[in-house]
Amino acid sequence: MELLIATIANFLATDGALLGAGIAALTGIGAGVGMGIATGKAVEATARQPEAVGKIRTMLMIGLAFAETTAIYGLLVSILLIFVS
Amino acid sequence: MANLSAQLLAIDFSGLRDEIFPDTENHVIEAGWFVVNGSVFSGFVVVVLLLLAALILRLTVIRRWKTTPSPMQMFVEWLVSFFDKSADEMCDRYGTIMGPYTLGAAAYICFGVLIELFGLRPAIADLGACLALALCTFLFIHTIGFASNRARRFKHYLNPINIVSDLAVPVSMTFRLFGSILSGMVIMDMVYILVEGIWYVGLPLVLPAILTPLFTLFHAFIQSYVFASLTLTFVQEAAEKVPRKMRKPKPKRAREARAL
Numbered sequence: 001m002e003l004l005i006a007t008i009a010n011f012l013a014t015d016g017a018l019l020g021a022g023i024a025a026l027t028g029i030g031a032g033v034g035m036g037i038a039t040g041k042a043v044e045a046t047a048r049q050p051e052a053v054g055k056i057r058t059m060l061m062i063g064l065a066f067a068e069t070t071a072i073y074g075l076l077v078s079i080l081l082i083f084v085s
Numbered sequence: 086m087a088n089l090s091a092q093l094l095a096i097d098f099s100g101l102r103d104e105i106f107p108d109t110e111n112h113v114i115e116a117g118w119f120v121v122n123g124s125v126f127s128g129f130v131v132v133v134l135l136l137l138a139a140l141i142l143r144l145t146v147i148r149r150w151k152t153t154p155s156p157m158q159m160f161v162e163w164l165v166s167f168f169d170k171s172a173d174e175m176c177d178r179y180g181t182i183m184g185p186y187t188l189g190a191a192a193y194i195c196f197g198v199l200i201e202l203f204g205l206r207p208a209i210a211d212l213g214a215c216l217a218l219a220l221c222t223f224l225f226i227h228t229i230g231f232a233s234n235r236a237r238r239f240k241h242y243l244n245p246i247n248i249v250s251d252l253a254v255p256v257s258m259t260f261r262l263f264g265s266i267l268s269g270m271v272i273m274d275m276v277y278i279l280v281e282g283i284w285y286v287g288l289p290l291v292l293p294a295i296l297t298p299l300f301t302l303f304h305a306f307i308q309s310y311v312f313a314s315l316t317l318t319f320v321q322e323a324a325e326k327v328p329r330k331m332r333k334p335k336p337k338r339a340r341e342a343r344a345l
Contacts, residue, residue, distance in 0.1 A: 058171075062318060065311040069257060072264035079271065083102045 021081040027074025034067040104274045105267070107206075124211035131196045131208050164188070168313065175317040176324045179229050186225065187316055190218055191309035198266055198305035201273065202297065209266045209308075212259065219258035222316045226254070230323035237327045254319060258312070265308055269300040 042060040046053050107123060114121045121129075146157050154162065168188040173180035197208030208214055231238050241247055276296050280289045 058314065061311060062314055065261070065315060068265075069261050072261055072268070075268050076260060076264040079105070079267065083105055 017081045021078035024074045024078040024081065028071050031067055031071035035064055038063045038067060098275070098278055101271075101274055101278060105271055122211075123206040124208055124214060127200050127205040128197060128208035128211075128214060130205065131193065131200055135192055135196060171314070172317060175321045176229070179233070179320065179324055182229075183225070183317060183320055186221075187313040190221070190316070191313045194218070194262070194309040194312055195305045198269070198301065198308070201270065201301055207266055207270055209262060210270050212263055215259040215263040215266075216255070218262065218312070219255040222258060222312075222319065223255040225316070226319050226323045227251075229320050233324040234327050240327060258315065262308060262312065265304060269304045272300050273297065 038060060042056050045056050112120050113123050113126045142157075142161060146155070146161055149155075150158065165184075165188065168191070169180065169184040172184035172187060176183055194209055197214070201207040230241075234241075273293075273296070276293055280292055283289065
């Protein structure tokens with residue numbers, strides 16, 4: 001029993017951080033889906049009204065920056081888990 | 086092929102940690118009280134380079150300003166009017182302040198990342214540099230908000246969620262910038278370590294040359310553009326006039342009834 005607890009504690013201390021880093025990288029899924037939807041809608045809007053391309057591009061860039069932020073947070077967390085712990 | 090896989094297995098990435106989070110005791114310059122780490126040193130280099138470039142442009146291009154422009158004059162005009170025009174569009178009355186600020190911040194971010202190409206640590210891959218830039222933006226947002234709305238701006242703070250979202254702006258700008266620049270740097274450092282381990286037919290020459298534009302050049306321009314446009318968006322939001330409370334017109338029927 002004590003051996004099991006020691007093993008689990010050892011696992012959490014060393015490999016648990018790496019596992020957490022892997023889980024934190026899953027934020028990329030949401031950001032990818034969101035950015036894909038935003039880009040697709042921007043393409044649709046440009047096809048419908050090609051003269052508004054400048055405004056659409058600015059809005060798309062800002063939206064992509066916001067959507068990208070969550071993915072960057074996940075990346076930062078996983079980098080910190082790998083290298084700092 | 087067995088040779089290549091043996092080489093790949095022999096690479097050790099243990100040096101990566103010191104590259105990403107360098108030792109706090111390890112300083113580039115150390116002269117008495119003047120202690121500077123790698124990022125701040127490359128920040129100084131970037132500032133000196135930008136000032137020199139501005140001086141050279143002032144002495145050569147702007148002195149010989151012509152109606153039929155030279156290519157360099159075209160470039161300077163395009164650069165300045167790009168930022169000035171977007172600042173004027175977004176926050177019309179304060180465009181004269183925001184244009185130069187966004188151009189300066191974007192130039193610092195762009196060159197602070199591009200200095201990685203010379204082997205120095207990028208100036209922006211440091212939490213302090215990102216926080217300083219984000220706090221500048223924070224200061225601009227609130228100064229312009231108060232200048233535009235005076236005391237009516239306080240009505241904005243009656244809702245406690247607005248206070249939280251205002252405080253979240255510098256934090257999110259800091260981590261966005263820091264995270265994206267740091268991730269580019271980590272990937273490039275991994276590639277450099279990989280390339281040191283492999284001495285296979287021309288791969289050390291080709292691989293960094295393909296990957297550097299993706300992870301350094303692309304990031305530099307995109308992040309500086311995003312920082313400038315986010316600053317303008319937040320300032321526009323803060324500079325919007327709060328609608329005055331309309332005085333209720335007296336009900337017409339009552340007045341008519343009194344006249345009768």
